[in-house]
Amino acid sequence: MVLSKLKAFYDFWYDFIVGDDWRVAIGVVVALSITWGISGSRFPAWWLVPAAVVLLLPYSLWRAVRTS
């Protein structure tokens, strides 16, 4: 009983935060981490997150279409 409630709680927050494709969430975290890593250097870092969006969105869509 307690376990099923904990699982329901976990499922709710997983669905709320991560959603349908966990790869997108991981990709966002990786992109922000790399941005943070290189923002201290002399190289510009602003383009990394948009580039991640341009890669992640079609990839996630492609996976969804392929499995539909």
Added chain:
Amino acid sequence: MSSAALFIAVFLACAVEAVEATTIVLAAGTARDWRSALTGVAAGLGLLAVIVAGLGPALTAIPLQSLRLVVGGLLLVFGLQWLRKAILRASGHKALHDEEKIFATELSAAGAAEAHQVGYVRDWYSFTLSFKGVVLEGLEVAFIALTFGSNQKNIPLAALAAVSAVVVVAAGGVAVRAPLARVPENSMKFVVGVMLTSFGTFWGAEGAGAHWPGSDAALLVLVPLYALFGVLLSVALRPRPGAKLAYSAEA
């Protein structure tokens, strides 16, 4: 970001979720008991108000750069999910959100359940159905309103946009006493997905220490570019004429 963009983003996100919550409440009220259903709505809105009141001041106390990193990341994940769903629907790979169908399903389930009274609540099923509908649909919107508002240091305007959307949608639901099937939910989800992805990108990168060329003006480039990218993906994913299509099993 201008106040208008803040208002539009929060209003649209809130309106989409409010339409979905209205369908659930209408089904609970129509099939069973209006008083219990509306009590569930009041309890749900009360809980959301407590969450917003508790989290709002807490968010404003967090240093802006950390707030932008975390909130930007979350908004980006939310935005990409909204955009992904909208593109799958627009390209025909996912069934369009159909409020009339959802209403019929909820109505049938509500009609089959047994009634029992719990304390002041005459029909517990109607109460819990409405309560869950309002809280679950409202939680994401409360988060969006709070984070947009706190990032822009204008929580009152975000709250006004959220409340306006709820009032407009609820008034529409009361007026027609039927699911708001004519609201262009899928297009609105696309617009909200573009806005969340754009602001998530902007704030997330800024929070991670990046400096945008043109500062805030970069948003004026991000929003149309992401919108164009989304439209192009929808067109590219459209199946060729005559191709057989199965809908994605995702919710």
